[in-house]
Amino acid sequence: MHKVLTAIATLLIICGFKSSATPKEKNISILSANDYYEFVYNKKTQMVEVKQKLSTSYYCNDFRVEIPISETYNDQVSIDNVDISVKNIKPEYSYYKDKDIFFSDERICYFRLPLEKKGATSTVTFEETVKDPKYFTSIFFSDDYKITHKEVVLRIPRWIKVELKEMNFVGYDITKTSKYDSGKDADIITYSINKLPAIESEANSPGPTYRVPHLFILTKSSNFNGTEVTYFNELKDQYGWYHQITKDIVNKKEVLKAKALDITKNTTTDMAKIKAVFYWMQKNIHYLAFENGMAGFAPEKADEVLRKNYGDCKGMAHLTKQLLCSLGFDARLCWIGTNHIAYDYSTPSLAVDNHMICALLYQGKTYFLDATETYIGFNEYAERIQNRQVLIEDGDKYILTRVPATTVTQNLDREKRLLAINGNDLQGTAEHLWKGEEKENILGNLNDTKIDKASEAFNKYLSNHNNDYVINNLVTSDVTDIDNDLKANYGVNFKNGVSHFGKDYYVDMDFRKEFTGSNIDTAERANDYWFYYKMNISRETELAIPVGYKVSSLPNGLSVQNDNYEFNIQYSNQGNKVLYKKTIVFKNPHLAKAKFVQWNNDIAKLTETYNQQLVLTAQ
């Protein structure tokens, strides 16, 4: 027998334990980063290009590790060279995959970079070319790792007009210096950044343009040796480019008209026709995201979207428009930036918008139709586009307006229960009503569930997954009807819903207890918290007092009101019944970090109020 060789023992271990990065924020930092950008004129293509050299030195603070490095590119941005200070690393190149995108021409260059021991530095330099300054829209200063020092240098020849907007600089150590290079007739602008924290990725956060320090680049125009090119000097230029892309799309009008007539064959009024088209779009054309070169900006032909039964937002907006137009309505394409983006059209740029919808101009009013919101009603608007600036096509001109800002009344979730005590059970009836985005949420989930499981899934939802809360005789309104509110009526038998001790009944009047335990960890959370939409929850429970009993203790109510939200709970004894009423309203779904402590206090009050019971005593 011989002593084992470690190598052999190692071979036996098949767990695939990789020397992968453990939490990165403390172990790895960026010691220095130097990003250089220069606007140059490519005489061959006769285009202005932006040459970039992005050099980052990663430092190992505590223990050796490999970190993933990646850089995206596409038809407009090429990676010309990758220099890695560690030998024998070969970058891989492939299409970028995202579960929410069916196909994207975005590509990714990636590799794993070793930091070979504590104190080691590994440097990566990407040399890239942006082939058209329109696509050069921003320079983000932060990274996945904290940065000790970073320099961002822009060399901007005076033959090109570029505006740099400094975004989210407050609170960071960023200084700017400028000098003029008379030899090259160019301004050299340098941003020196010290001690920049890592980007924190957290659910329900505002988009990065709201919170990460960055430069928003607005390339206005160029004049190289007398050749003038206007980029997005004003909004009309940006619209002009969009209009150029969209105006010449040729559709098979007869196909579209035939379909529109078929969709609206059972309608008589204009509004019925409009709704029929919008709801048909929502139900029959499914959203599939394509990002492919110019197709990332140009809508597909409407008749092609119709033939395929799927499309991205542009294709869906285009088909909605063309169907309505074929019926004689004035429908337009609209460009819009959702609330993920901090900018608006006061700063013309391709970074301003990320979505396309359809506008209907009808009898002096403008309605917006976004068929990608599959179950939202006509003239109802999802949080992400509410009150956002919208650019509506208008021939060679454009219309700049806003999608209406709706209030909480749009999104109602109301439940009313009439209950009585039977032994230890609570029995009675309930009626439920959902509107707006609440309705969209429920209908979306129901319709995404297999039909043979949908009833069971809805029962579980209504019973809060509590098998003691038995739903019976459930009757709903048509779950395919987007135009009307969603309603459900059902019987309730809450087994052991009542506690009986001695002469007393103890009853919990609130079955759902929304937001229990919704505290925010103030030590951990870095970003503001954005709820998905404005919420408007209403609960009412009416309990019949058993004959021979009286209310001996009525729980305390609650009233919390501030600019963001309201919690109201009331109990009242009304003759032979007890009435419980609760409303939870989110007027502003954006909860700023500064309000987290207040939020936690209010959630504690809400929880305390929830944890009370009504007492009925035998007379």
Add this chain to the structure above:
Amino acid sequence: MNKIFTLCIALNLCFGPTLFAQKGDATYAQKAAEIQAKVWGDKAPEFEVKTLPAGMEKESAVIIAEYTNVEQASNSRYKFAFAASTSATRTNRVTTYRERVKINDKAALDDYSSLSYQKSLDRTQGLINKTYNRKDTYIGVKLIKPDGKEVIVNTSEEVLTKNEDKDKRGKLAIPGLEVGDIMDYYTCKVELVEDYADKGGNSKYLFVLGSEYPILSYQLNLQYNSKVTVNYINANKAPEFKETTAANGDKTYSLKLSNLPKYDDKLWTSSLRQYPYIEFNASLEKSRGTFFGGKKKEMSRLDEAIKNYKQFFELSKRYMFTDYKSDIKKYFDSGKDFKAAPQDTLMRILYDKWKYSMYITAFDNMAGVYVGTKRNKARVQGRYAVMEIAHTLFDMEIDFDVLLVSPRTTSSLENVFQEGDMEAMIRINGDKKTYMCFDDVFTQFNEIPEQYQGEDAIVLTPKKRNFDKFEESRATIPVVPAKENYLASKMNVSLLPGNMQKISIERTITESGAMRGDQADLMLTPDFAPVLKDVVTADNKKEKKVKLTKLGMEIASATAKAREELTDNFKNEISGEFGQDPQNLTKYAVTNVGISSVSPEFGFTGTFEMDNFVKRAGNNYIFEAGKLIGLYNKIDDKQRDRKIDVYMPCARTISYDINIAVPKGYQVKGVDELNQQLKNETGTLSIVAKVTGGSLNIQVSRTYAHNFEKLAQWPKLLEIMDGIGNFSSQKVLFEKI
């Protein structure tokens, strides 16, 4: 001549790829058209059905018909390779899958809305004398609209998610697909593989006879030329193939079934034990490298498996192994003590030494930083471990057997089909049989992991003085009784004086046997490595501390970082148990690492606060005492309706010793109602509640007696489950005196 030859190669290099690409595209389109004509040309009546039977419209989708056709021919070809003339095997294989499905809802529409496939993959090697390895996939889709109109989908609307010369991956969003349509599609993979090891001719299939949707017609047709040997099993009452021989000598295997029901999720099932399936293997005659590649058809699969293990042992003689025997001797003060030591003690030391060597030393000797709970999930291949331990046992002249077993989470022993289907363990024979299994670092000496308990095993008993020669027999691996697989929770609970709607819980958990489910998440290697080291090293022979190297310091830093994450794991364990996050978690720690059978229990503790257990009611408080056993999902009506046997993870006991301090000035009501006693063949439930002094004590214990119950026992099992379910929602009242 040579010059001309060189020029030809150069031209090929310069123009070859372009010409090939153009020709390749044309060839692909031509081939695609041929395949489409053949597949759509098949007018089998089941693929012409346009109307579903009554009631089927309530299904999300219905597979009207599906088939899998495989045609394979493998032949020898003379090749010039390795500077010599040799024989390679060329395999042509065409695999066609066709499905006709009625889409009844949006969920099914989403399921079928796109097809992803490896359009082409060319790994052909060599410039002139090529060794082919090409796989092309062709697809076809047609839609049958509710009015009967057929629409052939233009598959060239695909996008390529990988588009390299020799590697293309396609993705097609099905245009025009709507709810109410019938979608009839196929994928056809055409392979041309040449190799010198005959592996290109091998293929394995697992045909599960069912789906998430009901299937009206199901067919398998597999055809092989005479060079190919076929083995297959029909498990769990799956029907037999119809075997025929074609005029050219090809063998065909076909099966036609109708009206296969959809599968339904049920609690505690073992799919490959309870649902019919066919496992199928095709391989070339002369291949000996695979599990069932043998010529000798009279040899059963199990015999083949045994032979394979024997060969593995025979082969292993060539390798070096740790000298555990000498190592064990060092544990003792003298050779005399070593000889006098009981066999169980020696075996325990051997096992723990092996574990320390494999999971601690081997990792620590590597140049990287391997820390964190991820390291706890490392696995060692059982048969390598068995081989190494067997060497030592043989050397120590210990009477032992090698057991081969198929885990109860996979196929039965009679249905093992692939080499990886079986695991190996060791049984030490003596006055009392003991076991060595090799699942992970936390598996203990004489611990049989739950997936092997109660299973039939092949016993390989080594012949005397012959390490790799065995006698064969059968045995059943014991089921560990419920009393040895336990989770015991002790809780001291009090209402906070300042806020009586909030409670404080001091909780200590002890886990034993198969119930040790939290070890990997709550500890790091440095927590248990010293304990394991202690039990394999005699007290007076402890090694001196090694000076910390630079790598050692890095590991220490990484460990400190990983330890910060353990806090979250302790919180997550509590959240998972109670369905809400703990507040103010303190005093959390592992109390016993449970790394060795010397001290087998795993224990941990923590003190925390929680809301939502206490409701104020006037001057009184309702305490939801039943919730202290954690989240318990009561069985719903759908789960109650059961038609298959019950495969539970293990026999087990779960107990709670709960002490709730009665607040001063209050009395408890509702205590008697908590008490409950249940006992039947499947288990027991005991709940004993009483007030002693100022404390309400609730003793809850439930036992599931077996790891398997026949369907007939399901109602009895439900009695136990309902009993604990009822308790989980019970409350007591703290009434103001």
